[in-house]
Amino acid sequence: MGAHQHRFEMLARAQVPGLYRYAYWLCRDRALAEDLVQETLLRAWRSLDSLREEAAARRWLITILRNEFMRELSKRRDTVAIDELPIVDTRASVGGADTDVQDVRRAMAKLTPEYREPLALQVIMGCSTQEIAEMLELTQGTVLTRLHRARNQLREMLGVGDKFGEEIA
Amino acid sequence: MSKVVTCLDVRRQAGAEPRRLEPGVVEHCKSCASCAAFVRELVALDARLERALAVPVPEGLEARIVLDATLKNAPRAWRPWLAAAASALMAIGLATTAWRHQHPVGEDLASAVVAHIANPEEAEALAPDRALIHDASYIEQVMGHAGVHMQGAMEDVTYAHVCLFRGQRVVHLVVHGDHGPVTILLLPRIHVDQDTPVDEGGFHGVIVPEGRGSIAIVTNNATPVEPMERELTSSGRFTL
Numbered sequence: 001m002g003a004h005q006h007r008f009e010m011l012a013r014a015q016v017p018g019l020y021r022y023a024y025w026l027c028r029d030r031a032l033a034e035d036l037v038q039e040t041l042l043r044a045w046r047s048l049d050s051l052r053e054e055a056a057a058r059r060w061l062i063t064i065l066r067n068e069f070m071r072e073l074s075k076r077r078d079t080v081a082i083d084e085l086p087i088v089d090t091r092a093s094v095g096g097a098d099t100d101v102q103d104v105r106r107a108m109a110k111l112t113p114e115y116r117e118p119l120a121l122q123v124i125m126g127c128s129t130q131e132i133a134e135m136l137e138l139t140q141g142t143v144l145t146r147l148h149r150a151r152n153q154l155r156e157m158l159g160v161g162d163k164f165g166e167e168i169a
Numbered sequence: 170m171s172k173v174v175t176c177l178d179v180r181r182q183a184g185a186e187p188r189r190l191e192p193g194v195v196e197h198c199k200s201c202a203s204c205a206a207f208v209r210e211l212v213a214l215d216a217r218l219e220r221a222l223a224v225p226v227p228e229g230l231e232a233r234i235v236l237d238a239t240l241k242n243a244p245r246a247w248r249p250w251l252a253a254a255a256s257a258l259m260a261i262g263l264a265t266t267a268w269r270h271q272h273p274v275g276e277d278l279a280s281a282v283v284a285h286i287a288n289p290e291e292a293e294a295l296a297p298d299r300a301l302i303h304d305a306s307y308i309e310q311v312m313g314h315a316g317v318h319m320q321g322a323m324e325d326v327t328y329a330h331v332c333l334f335r336g337q338r339v340v341h342l343v344v345h346g347d348h349g350p351v352t353i354l355l356l357p358r359i360h361v362d363q364d365t366p367v368d369e370g371g372f373h374g375v376i377v378p379e380g381r382g383s384i385a386i387v388t389n390n391a392t393p394v395e396p397m398e399r400e401l402t403s404s405g406r407f408t409l
Contacts, residue, residue, distance in 0.1 A: 009235050016231045024224050031333050034227055038234050045238040102293075104221035122186075123218050129186060148184035151211065154218070161210045 008045050011054075015061050016041070018125050022062065025120040026069055028109055036072070040065040058125060062135060107157040115150035118143050179204040187211040227333065278359065278376060279367040282385045285334055285341075286352050287370055294343050295350045295389075299327035308342075315340045317355050318408040335359060346392030353401065354385040357409040377402055382409030 016037060023033035023040075043064050044051075051060055108116060118136065121127040129147065133140040155161055174193040179201070182194050187208065190198075198205040286295070302308060305322045311329040312319055315338040327350065328343035340355035356376075361383045365376040374387035374394045384401055386394045401407070 005239065008238065012231050012235050012238075016234060017226045020226045020230060021222060021224055025222060029331070030224075030227070031331055031338050034230065034333065037230070038237060041234045042238050042241060045242050100217060101221045104217050105224075108218070108221065119218070120222060123215065124222050128189075144181070144185040147186065148181060151184050151187075151214065155210075155214060158214070158217075160214055161207065 004045075004048060008041075008048060011044065011048070011057055011061075012041055015058060018058070019061055019065055021124045022120050023065055023069070025108065025116060025124065026066075026113075027072075032072065036065055036068050039068050043068075059127075059131060059135065062121070062125060062127075066135065103158060104154075107154050110157060111150055111153060115146050115153065118146050119150045122147060176201060176204050180207060183208045183211050187215050278361060278383075278385075279365055280369065281335065282354060282367060282376065282387060283370045283372045285332070285354070286372060286387060294328040294330070294341065295352070297349060299343070299350075301345070302326045302329060312340050312355070314338065315355065316357050320406050344397075346388055346390065346397070348392045349388065349390035351386065351388040351390075351392050351394065351397060353397075354387075355379075355382070355407060355409060356385060357382040359383055379407055380405075380409045384409070 019037050019040065020033055023036040024030060027033055027036070040061055044061060051057060108119075111119070118132045121132045121135065122129070127135070129140050129143045132138075133143045136143065138146075172193065174191075174197040176197075179194050179197050182191060183204075190208065194208075198208055308323055308326055308329045309319065311331055314331045317340050323342070323344070325345040326342055327345060328341070330341045331338050332341045333339075334354070334356065337356070337358055339357065339359070340353075342353040342355070343350045344353060345351075351374075359382055361376050361378050363378065367374045367376060367385065367387050372387050372389045374385065375398055376383050376385040377398055379402060384398075384407065386397050386401065388394060
């Protein structure tokens with residue numbers, strides 16, 4: 001029990017901040033993000049013995065969290081689409097009064113989920129395009145295209161640079 | 170022979186992974202000022218992104234998760250120990266209750282309400298140029314998510330959101346008042362025994378008991394809160 005507990009605590013300490021942030025950008029709701037992370041770690045505790053290598057922990061937890069999110073979505077799907085959820089934080093203003101931070105968050109919140117999620121996985125969780133492709137069950141080419149388009153849309157919304165490259169992906 | 174990297178290749182690769190550039194892309198940028206500038210711009214954008222996406226993690230979340238998982242998955246043999254721990258917590262709870270009789274909880278709550286409203290992350294809720302929310306079903310769904318039921322409709326609402334407040338999901342509303350925005354917090358399961366005035370940090374108003382919870386009506390302008398208090402607490406409008 002002690003070793004299991006210790007291993008779990010190490011895992012939680014290392015992964016909870018990133019998971020919470022990823023969950024937040026998945027659902028854009030602080031309370032739901034917290035619930036998702038809590039449920040994810042609870043499930044992780046129960047099957048911690050199946051995790052062979054610590055290096056695989058991040059990806060394992062992301063997969064659990066995504067499944068939890070999908071489960072939550074399916075519960076609500078009968079009544080409302082995810083981007084119409086009232087709990088969605090359209091202000092994208094969680095923490096900090098920095099204008100640039102708020103501008104970027106607003107722009108990020110405007111991306112459609114198909115563009116926002118791979119970008120969040122890459123920027124917050126440090127996932128490679130290969131990892132993202134496997135987790136989202138997409139081809140690596142599709143992930144590259146989505147990441148490219150996501151950044152192009154952000155550049156446009158934030159008024160950064162020229163528009164070169166919008167048509168290439 | 171290695172593939173010739175074109176400007177198009179650079180834009181495509183840098184747009185997808187600006188921090189993991191292939192050697193060919195790096196080489197190309199050494200002789201192409203335009204692509205080099207493009208890559209620099211994307212790296213700068215990613216730095217902004219990284220900062221912006223790092224939303225604050227709720228305080229104590231890791232500890233709560235570890236405790237929750239430990240308790241929920243504890244083996245049978247641990248249960249007597251957990252029962253003892255629960256008894257200790259109960260004793261602490263009783264002591265806290267006694268302390269709170271001497272130090273009215275309402276004052277703490279008033280400070281917490283003001284702290285929540287004045288928090289920079291909530292500042293946008295009070296922006297004077299916020300448009301009215303005309304979709305009544307949106308407001309109902311916000312309330313539903315916090316377990317709040319309302320009879321009738323609310324008018325002049327410019328902001329409706331579920332917030333975590335003292336570990337509870339609460340409804341954070343802002344309505345147009347006579348002299349500016351007025352914040353209404355519907356606080357299920359957070360009870361006050363009597364009307365509790367709020368007067369600090371430039372905010373004034375009242376927290377009133379409502380069912381098993383309470384309602385805070387607070388503003389930082391000259392709008393009188395009493396008429397709103399009467400309207401909100403009339404005939405069991407809210408189930409908290």
